[in-house]
Amino acid sequence: MKKYYFKEKFFKITDHYPILDEDGKKTFFVDQTFKFLGYEAKVSDAHDKELFTINRKLLSFLPIYYISFSDKSKKDMTIRSNLAFFKKSIDILMEDGKINLKGNFWDYEFKMFYKGRWSTLG
Structure with missing residues (x-):
């Protein structure tokens, strides 16, 4: 099983940070965009190719996230707490x-x- 590590800023408007593998190599990148309501992040590989987008549902009691893959052969999914x-x-x-x-x-x-x-x- 592979392990990945990242550091995310607590207070931010936008953010761009790498996800590192066990050897400290930059494997993925996360770009969070500014939105007045909600949450959106794009995850790309080490070659800056977008892999998927994460969006948070605005009005829900518990968090719900929608994952949309750039490769349309992969089906979208929903993550719900x-x-x-x-x-x-x-x-x-x-x-x-x-x-x-x-x-x-x-x-x-x-x-x-x-x-x-x-x-x-x-």
Whole structure:
């Protein structure tokens, strides 16, 4: 399993930052654009080719994000947080099914459920 690292500014209007692999190599870049309402970020590879866009739904009780891939052969998906106490529960909705991540909020250790099977992440 690969690990990636990034540093994001807390107070910002726009932002551009790299995502580094385990060796410190710049693998991806994130560009956040200024919006009065909502959130939008574009993720590109090391060669500045846009891979996907992330948009946050404006009016929702819990965060909902829409992922749109630049490569139209890949289907778009939705990421939705679920209400859970002292745990984290996230649904990833895709055309061919749903992945549910459930895990320990403090340790960031998660179990992934897909089509009735699970595996551990973290």
